Amino acid sequence: MESVFIVVVVLVVFFFVVQKRFLKQEELKDSEYKKKGALLNMQESAFYNALVTAVGEHGVVLTKVSMSNVVAPVATNKKHWFIANNRIAKSYFDYVVCDPRTLEPRVAIEFDNGKQLDKGKIERHKLLMHVCKSAGIPLIGATIKHSYQVGRLRRLLAAHIDLIEPDKEVRFCKRCGSPMVIKTASSGEHKGRRFFTCSRQPHCTYTENYNVVFEEDSSE
Ligand SMILES: [Zn+2]
Structure with missing residues (x-):
């Protein structure tokens, strides 16, 4: 077991010595670089x-x-x-x-x-x-x-980032007229996504997608 360990150590040391001595110095010399400018157009x-x-x-x-x-x-x-x-x-x-x-x-x-x-x-x-x-x-x-x-x-x-609240949005339930509250989906396909749900839950189960309704509005 010990001898295997020593062999491995010797090989690793050898590898690093070879890399340092021969590869790094010689090969990198041939490769010059120039700046490409701004990252974005x-x-x-x-x-x-x-x-x-x-x-x-x-x-x-x-x-x-x-x-x-x-x-x-x-x-x-x-x-x-x-x-x-x-x-x-x-x-x-x-x-x-x-x-x-x-x-x-x-x-x-x-x-x-x-x-x-x-x-x-x-x-x-x-x-x-x-x-x-x-x-x-x-x-x-x-x-x-x-x-x-x-x-x-x-x-x-x-809909995806907490804390970003669109400017004081107040929505009312289209079924019963009660104010709606924002919740985050805890499971399913839309997990982590926020949505509006009626505050009278579970008596009223109306929900609304955070995005869809907003996107129709282009008053800005
Ligand atoms: Zn409702």
Whole structure:
């Protein structure tokens, strides 16, 4: 047992010595780099700024986040793990809104640059939707615009991020007229998502999606 341990230690030391002596110094010399400039183009940064304003202190907006930093494959065997891992290896999320304290990803946002759908774009959308659905990450799609309504963005995000309260929204039950309260789904397909429910529960079971009703309103 001891001799095996010694052999392993010797091999590890040998590996590091070889790497340090020969590989690092020689190989890196051939590779020079230049800066690529801004991380986002003008349209992407315009949306980024709108998003940061909408999120405020309730979240941290990260951009171009590698998918493999956000999700990991769930696979029963090595082969499936490698296939699943390869699928996401080179992809990234355009924007991820994270919890400000824990930096846990809360919502992924795909920014559609408005270019025509081609094979690459369709493949990307398919992958994104599958990954997010399978990992339980809410995905919001945003299309390119000349200007962004911060209030509208905030409403879209409000369903997924606690604390973001759309400006003093008061809703009344469409069935009985009582005030409605905001609750968070604790199970099911929409787990973690917030919704309005009648305050007279369980006598009245009327509920409303947080988003849908808001989205019709474009008064801002
Ligand atoms: Zn009611």
